[in-house]
Amino acid sequence: MVGPTHDNEPHAGGINQRLNWLRAGVLGANDGIVSTAALVVGVAGATTATPAILTAGVAGLVGGAISMALGEYVSVSSQRDSEHALIAKERRELKEMPEEELDELTELYRQRGLSEHTARAVAEELTAHDALGAHLQIELGIDQEDLVSPWQAAISSAIAFTIGALLPLLAILLPPEAARIPVTFVSVLAALAVTGAVSARLGGAPWLRATLRLVIGGALALTATLVIGMLMGTTVA
Template sequence: MRHLSSTHPDDPHFISRSNWLRAAVLGANDGIVSVSSLIVGVAAATPDPATVGLAGVAGLTAGAMSMAAGEYVSVSSQTDIERADMRRELDALKNDPEGEMAELAAIWRDRGLSDETAQKVAWELTHHDALGAHMRDELGLSEALAANPLQAALASGLTFSAAAAMPVAASFLAPAGQIIPAVLVVTLLALVMLGAIGARAGGAPMGRAILRVVVWGSFAMAVTAGVGRLFGVSV
């Protein structure tokens, strides 16, 4: 697919950020919630700050590697699907170019163009970039939305580490006996920050994004606490 020019290259559309932003928000949210829950659980079981801090660092390291590897593998699977569809379109364009042009014209007719205009659009797009036209108009794939496994892995792993570092730091800096409340407060503040940053990066309403992240992050921690109490562990 050819690169599409933009009339405002210095101010790209927010959709161009969707791949890395999704991975970044997922990584940061998981880093905050999972590592905070781990620290609180360990702190409830033992008051030793060194043990709590070690558990937090271990959770941060393992979680970051897991998130990065998971994103790379899952997004690579998406890339494989896109490449398979691209090969199918190449074969179809080679073996049945007239049928593919008719299919493209039908797509544009369904979008509201007259038959004559749709035929003309299909002809021009086919002669300009047949594969790109079918990938975009038939399959909904474009450069802006193309899967990028390495980008997703880096975004998820790095944001997990940065976000998880906040409750870990709180556990090290909290006074003796105050690790749990300190970590919970820092966690809520971190969730608010994540919601605000994600909203700004994605051009979304900030209040709604903050509320969504805080509510679901708190819910996840509450469920963790409930499971801990169910099995006789005070979290």
């Protein structure tokens, strides 16, 4: 039976799916950059002790990567379960009401601009070749040979977050003590500008607005945690 079309969803396959995965990777890296940078800058505002900053940064990196992986695994698992349910439903309908399903497929192609005669011919030919595949593709945008993998999504998210988190962690640890926070600010904001432009490009949005939005948000996050860290450091001292 007719269901919602999802031609633009990640499971549509092809180049759109690859772009969606790449966009998700960029966003995961962004999360790693901002969350870890905010954490280490906040700690650096409270103390200059390298072990404390390193411990906070590594803990934030590991915890964030695991959290991202778990969230993505649960989300994609739910999507995959839904896809399997839709496939089973379509398979059952094809077995129980083949003529109605053929009429439905014909109508779907007719709605896409084909004449009644051509739509019927295409529907009959596709049904003879692979009825289930034809219905899944035109009705639901699902390719049963290319279903999303929860494990792949989880691992990809964890890797993207880790790569992003490494930048502020190295930026806060490698420079001399007096330059730690300025170097981290500059490095993080430059990285956010790059990832903002890339994500906007992948999404077909104006790059300047997306980049400014991300850079300003990152600057506010770093400033807020730095101020809190300085206040906490003063209070503790």
